[in-house]
Each structure stands twice: as structure tokens, then as C-alpha cells.
Amino acid sequence: MPEITVIVPVYKVEPYLETCVNSILAQTFTDYEILLIDDGSPDSCGEICDAFEKKYPFIKAVHCENGGLSAARNVGITQAKGRYLSFIDSDDFIAPDMLETLYRLITDNQADISACGIMDCFGERKTLRCPAGQTIICDAEKGIRIILAGEKLSVNAVNKLYKKSLFDNIRFPVGKTSEDAFVMIKLFGLAATVAITTDPKYFYIHREDSITTKDYRPSDLAVIEAYEQNFQYIRKAYPSLEQQAEFRWLWSYWYILEKMVFSTKMEYDGDRKKIILFLRKKMGRVLRNPYFSKKRRLVALTLMINWNLYRRITLKQKSYRRKNI
Known part of the structure; x- marks a missing residue:
């Protein structure tokens, strides 16, 4: 049995797929299998997956009817043979030592989850999400605190x-966007130990046609549902993190509102x-929550006065739309 199963959902990524898979094949850690989950892709991705399967005995191509990212990942979880699971988006790529780095972190520290830094790639421009060179070994509560802070x-x-056993009773939510936000806090809540390096080993490609960069759609409201669930879970399981969880929940509303501001479509009234x-x-909770900056509170107050004023200020600031909400 392989130590690691790498699960790669595949859908409409023909220009990127070979780069992604080749970056996995170039790993210094070699005790792994790759599951290429073809999610009913209408282009030639299925054929590319089959070609990799024929060439490499540790690659398996799985063809499914289109069910979305969550459904494809869930198929991979069910079919995985490894002790540990790694998920890689098929339009991204990884550093040659990513699997080795994560494996050493998780085994050396008897951890349940290990994580590395992310490099955001916008064409030729690359941006670190946080400074490299930091290592953090912590329990579930601190790990969740770090996630809520959204920095490291x-x-x-x-x-x-991830230890595969963490997914014994957890699956990604089928039919929803922001699928990661629905499960990540729960997964960390099951972890006795989390091991983190901020060194960037994962390269996250931002595409213009990505679902995370499109105009506002009603399905985007799932992010609010996810963070409300997280808030309810955290306030009971980790009361000391309640204000941080409340911030992320309330911020999800601001995130959607800002997506509406920047949307080229106006069908969201x-x-x-x-x-x-x-x-x-x-608004009272927003103003009292210490995790909202003074600037955000001032901008929030304009919403109490007039939507158009809030919209003009937000457009002027060119407020960010993050991929990791």
C-alpha cells in the first residue's frame, strides 16, 4: 500500500493538466499513488488522464459523470489506498519536495495534518501568502486560531x-461552492497535532475563468452558510475563539457584498x-468585534447611511477578493 494518495480532480483544465501531473511525478518522495478523477470533462482531459495511467502503474484514471469538485474529491477519498491524503487542484502545481516536506512534518511530529505555504500566481506575478521560514507545531485549537486569522x-x-482516518465521517459538500470552508475547521478539530511550515511548496494558479474570480452568483452565498456553521461549531468547542469565528462569519457577508460591488452583472438586487x-x-457586533479593523468599521458605517456611498468607497479602495475565503 502507498503511504500517500494524491487526489487530483480534473475538469476543463486541458492547458494545465500535464504541468500539474508532471510536478507530482517530479517529487523527491516516491511512495505514493495518483488518482486522476475525470469529472466528466468535455475536453480531452479524460484522454490525457488515460495516457498517464497507461504510462505509470501508480496512476489511476477514474472517469465520473460531472458532479463538481466536491464529488470528485469524495470519489478519490473512497478509492484511496494511502495512509495519508493530499488534494491538488489540476490547474495548480507543486514544488518537487512538497510531499516529502509534508510527510516529514506529519511523521516526525506524530501529527494528523501537515501544511505548507502557498505561492499565489497571477500570470508572471507571484505573491507569497505569508513570510517563509516559519515552523509551527500545535494542537487543534491553535491550528483553528491560525486558520481564522488567515495569515499563515x-x-x-x-x-x-491528512491522515486518511480523519475522513472516516467527513466528506466535501456536493453541489456547494466554498467547499473547503465547510470541512476544514472540522478536520482540524479532529487533529491532536498539526504541523505547519510557511515555506511555499504549493503554487496556486489564479485564472480569469476560475470559479473563484467570476462575477457574483447566488451559489456564492454558500460561503456564508459555511462560516455560520463554523461559528456555531467553534463557539461550543473552542469558546476562546468565538470572537475570531464571529469575525469570519460576519466577514463572509462583507465578502459577498464586495463581490457584488465588483460584479459586472447587476442581477442580485x-x-x-x-x-x-x-x-x-x-452592525453593533461588527463595531464591537476587535478583529475588524478601524478602517473596516468606518467603511461599514457608510452602509448604514447609503448603499451607493458604500459602493463608491469600496470601488475606490479596489478592495481585495481573496481566493481562500
Whole structure:
């Protein structure tokens, strides 16, 4: 049995797929299998997966009807033979020593999850999410605290290695966006020990046609559902993190509102009004929560006055739209 199963969901990534798989094949750690989960891709991705399977005995191509990213990952989890699982998006690629780094972290520290840093790639421009060179060994509570802070660690399922047993009763939510946010806090809650390096070993490609960069869609509201679930879970399991969890929950509303501001489509008036009404009702909590910056609180107050004023200020600031919400 392989030590690691690398699960790669594949859908409409023909220009990127070979680069992704070749980066896995170049790993210094070699005790792994690769599951290429063809999620009913209408292009030639399925044939590319089959070609890799024929060439390498440790690669398996699995062809499914289109069910989305979560469904493809869940198929991979079910078929995985490894003791540990790694998820890699098929339009991204990894450093040659990523698996070895994560494996050493998880085994040397008897951890349940290990994680590395991410390099965000916007064409030729590359940006580190946090400074490299830091190593953190911690328990579940501190790991969740780090995720909520969103600096050294994010909710992304990629860039991590997991004990397969963590997924005994957890699967990614089929049919929802922001799928990682639904499961990551729960996975960390099951971990006795988490081992983290901030050295960037995962290269996250930002594409213009990616689902994370498109205009606002009603399905984007799933991020609010995910962070509300996380808030309810954390306030009971880790009361000391309640304000941080509340911040992330409330911030998910601001995230959607800002996505509406930057959207080129204006077919969201009903959802926008509901979000504005919610935030106005929760404005006291926003103003009292120490994790909201003074600048954000001031901008938030403009929403109490007028939506168009808030929109103009937000457009002027060119507020960021992060991929790891």
C-alpha cells in the first residue's frame, strides 16, 4: 500500500493538466499513488488522464459523470489506498519536495495534518501568502486560531497532508461552492497535532475563468452558510475563539457584498438587500468585534447611511477578493 494518495480532480483544465501531473511525478518522495478523477470533462482531459495511467502503474484514471469538485474529491477519498491524503487542484502545481516536506512534518511530529505555504500566481506575478521560514507545531485549537486569522494558514484543502482516518465521517459538500470552508475547521478539530511550515511548496494558479474570480452568483452565498456553521461549531468547542469565528462569519457577508460591488452583472438586487439588512442588524457586533479593523468599521458605517456611498468607497479602495475565503 502507498503511504500517500494524491487526489487530483480534473475538469476543463486541458492547458494545465500535464504541468500539474508532471510536478507530482517530479517529487523527491516516491511512495505514493495518483488518482486522476475525470469529472466528466468535455475536453480531452479524460484522454490525457488515460495516457498517464497507461504510462505509470501508480496512476489511476477514474472517469465520473460531472458532479463538481466536491464529488470528485469524495470519489478519490473512497478509492484511496494511502495512509495519508493530499488534494491538488489540476490547474495548480507543486514544488518537487512538497510531499516529502509534508510527510516529514506529519511523521516526525506524530501529527494528523501537515501544511505548507502557498505561492499565489497571477500570470508572471507571484505573491507569497505569508513570510517563509516559519515552523509551527500545535494542537487543534491553535491550528483553528491560525486558520481564522488567515495569515499563515487558510481553509484551502490543497497544500496539506491528512491522515486518511480523519475522513472516516467527513466528506466535501456536493453541489456547494466554498467547499473547503465547510470541512476544514472540522478536520482540524479532529487533529491532536498539526504541523505547519510557511515555506511555499504549493503554487496556486489564479485564472480569469476560475470559479473563484467570476462575477457574483447566488451559489456564492454558500460561503456564508459555511462560516455560520463554523461559528456555531467553534463557539461550543473552542469558546476562546468565538470572537475570531464571529469575525469570519460576519466577514463572509462583507465578502459577498464586495463581490457584488465588483460584479459586472447587476442581477442580485434581492440578495443584496437581504445582506445589507442582515449587516445593519449586526452592525453593533461588527463595531464591537476587535478583529475588524478601524478602517473596516468606518467603511461599514457608510452602509448604514447609503448603499451607493458604500459602493463608491469600496470601488475606490479596489478592495481585495481573496481566493481562500
